[in-house]
Amino acid sequence: WGMTGRPVIINYDTYKNQLAGQFLIPDVTCIPLSVSIDETIERIRYFSEPERHKQMCLAMRGAWEQAVNYESEGQQLKEFFANLL
Numbered sequence: 001w002g003m004t005g006r007p008v009i010i011n012y013d014t015y016k017n018q019l020a021g022q023f024l025i026p027d028v029t030c031i032p033l034s035v036s037i038d039e040t041i042e043r044i045r046y047f048s049e050p051e052r053h054k055q056m057c058l059a060m061r062g063a064w065e066q067a068v069n070y071e072s073e074g075q076q077l078k079e080f081f082a083n084l085l
């Protein structure tokens with residue numbers, strides 16, 4: 001979801017100390033389920049408004065781009081495969 005710039009509704013506590021925690025920021029790139037049902041519904045409604053949703057999408061994509069560096073990973077893979085031979 002991060003790569004496509006789409007915010008997610010998640011149990012944030014499950015991911016906050018994991019790799020995905022780098023780009024899952026409550027109420028910026030995701031809507032956490034770690035609050036009451038009523039508050040979650042209100043947050044979903046709030047962030048469903050077009051301009052807020054757009055901002056959350058842009059924030060998600062930006063956070064993803066900061067967390068994932070394909071060029072660096074590609075170089076590491078190239079070096080790894082070169083050392084196999």
